[in-house]
Amino acid sequence: MARRREDLLTAEDFRRAARRRLPRLFFDYIDGAAGDEITARRNCAAFAQIALQPRALRDVSDRSPGSRFLGGSFDLPLMLGPIGSLGMFRAGAETDAIRTAHRFGIPVCLSAFAMTGPEDMPEPPRPGDAWQLYVLKERGRTGAIVDRIAAAGFGTLFVTVDTAVSGLRERDIRNGLRRITRPNPAMLCDMARHPRWLLDLVRVWPPQMGIARGWPEAGRSYLEQAAYLAGQIDPSFDRRGLEWLRARWKGRLVVKGVLHPDDARVCLDAGADAMVVSNHGGRQLDGAPATIAALPAIAAAVASRAEVLLDGGIRRGADVVKALSLGADACLLGRAYVFALAAAGEAGLAACLGHLRQEFDTALALLGKVSPADLGPEDVSAGWA
Numbered sequence: 001m002a003r004r005r006e007d008l009l010t011a012e013d014f015r016r017a018a019r020r021r022l023p024r025l026f027f028d029y030i031d032g033a034a035g036d037e038i039t040a041r042r043n044c045a046a047f048a049q050i051a052l053q054p055r056a057l058r059d060v061s062d063r064s065p066g067s068r069f070l071g072g073s074f075d076l077p078l079m080l081g082p083i084g085s086l087g088m089f090r091a092g093a094e095t096d097a098i099r100t101a102h103r104f105g106i107p108v109c110l111s112a113f114a115m116t117g118p119e120d121m122p123e124p125p126r127p128g129d130a131w132q133l134y135v136l137k138e139r140g141r142t143g144a145i146v147d148r149i150a151a152a153g154f155g156t157l158f159v160t161v162d163t164a165v166s167g168l169r170e171r172d173i174r175n176g177l178r179r180i181t182r183p184n185p186a187m188l189c190d191m192a193r194h195p196r197w198l199l200d201l202v203r204v205w206p207p208q209m210g211i212a213r214g215w216p217e218a219g220r221s222y223l224e225q226a227a228y229l230a231g232q233i234d235p236s237f238d239r240r241g242l243e244w245l246r247a248r249w250k251g252r253l254v255v256k257g258v259l260h261p262d263d264a265r266v267c268l269d270a271g272a273d274a275m276v277v278s279n280h281g282g283r284q285l286d287g288a289p290a291t292i293a294a295l296p297a298i299a300a301a302v303a304s305r306a307e308v309l310l311d312g313g314i315r316r317g318a319d320v321v322k323a324l325s326l327g328a329d330a331c332l333l334g335r336a337y338v339f340a341l342a343a344a345g346e347a348g349l350a351a352c353l354g355h356l357r358q359e360f361d362t363a364l365a366l367l368g369k370v371s372p373a374d375l376g377p378e379d380v381s382a383g384w385a
């Protein structure tokens with residue numbers, strides 16, 4: 001039986017609801033990961049392995065979950081991470097994400113593969129709001145994208161560096177979703193079997209990729225443009241490329257996809273302002289470590305010379321508490337918010353963020369802490385659950 005909207009609270013609730021609403025190929029695209037999906041599961045399992053240490057007899061009556069990172073002051077140490085094709089899961093999903101993030105006082109990072117362009121923000125970018133970039137083989141074109149992002153008023157650029165090649169996501173291969181340029185008959189049947197999704201999406205048909213505006217050679221449909229952009233990502237992008245980007249982009253630069261302390265040092269040397277400890281949600285190298293396991297060594301190497309964010313497996317407010325206790329300045333949400341948006345639009349995302357905020361605040365209070373800045377290694381222990 002379908003659940004009432006007010007019953008949808010947790011990431012798992014929204015995941016199930018999204019599974020019913022979305023064509024199988026899109027649900028699998030979100031939910032799936034590389035290979036045996038070990039790393040994707042490991043991200044969540046590693047959080048479950050960490051115990052929280054409650055403390056009593058402390059005055060926690062005056063609490064604030066607010067936090068400063070990426071040059072802004074936010075109501076939670078959380079942001080919405082970059083998700084390609086978001087607008088394919090629900091019409092206007094990117095706009096809904098931006099508005100809802102702002103309503104909750106948190107920033108948002110739009111994906112290079114977004115259906116909107118940097119110029120299409122429904123509200124002017126706020127401090128911390130970011131656009132995500134893949135560095136392309138043609139540096140001239142990459143520079144032109146960087147200029148568009150700056151001209152649209154963004155102060156922060158994320159560059160994703162864990163995608164020298166695209167991970168092998170077997171669900172996508174089986175569903176025929178890799179590098180396709182138009183839906184095949186099986187996909188059309190799948191879409192027709194999900195009329196609520198289909199009727200909603202016809203409002204924005206034919207979907208387009210915002211960044212490809214003015215690139216006639218990229219094709220005319222979202223699928224063609226996405227395949228074209230994916231083919232342009234530069235596998236030779238290295239530390240010299242990062243230095244080039246640092247010189248080209250005058251704003252705050254965040255490197256997304258760091259899993260080793262030596263790579264963190266390269267980011268520091270190149271002048272990055274922040275980095276995201278990320279394994280792309282297990283979508284790239286299956287077998288890679290859980291991000292929360294990689295965090296302490298990276299935080300130690302960075303030693304407060306840059307901000308350290310983390311994503312991968314954040315499903316509950318307590319996961320954010322654990323990441324901050326182990327050295328993160330803030331966390332990015334991925335699938336947790338995508339499923340909420342896909343399942344129930346802006347109301348769904350608001351319910352998801354509202355519940356996460358309550359969970360975060362409750363955990364903070366029960367640990368005897370009054371603000372995210374108070375969290376430290378004394379609040380967690382690993383090795384038993």
Ligand SMILES: Cc1cc2nc3c(=O)[nH]c(=O)nc-3n(C[C@H](O)[C@H](O)[C@H](O)COP(=O)(O)O)c2cc1C
Nearest residue numbers: 030081082083084111160280281312313314334335
């Ligand atoms: C459907 C989907 C699309 C994604 N697209 C992008 C993208 O365009 N750029 C990027 O840097 N990361 C992308 N990611 C990775 C996320 O930003 C984030 O690192 C990951 O989802 C975190 O793991 P979690 O979803 O398990 O929390 C994508 C993830 C998903 C699930």
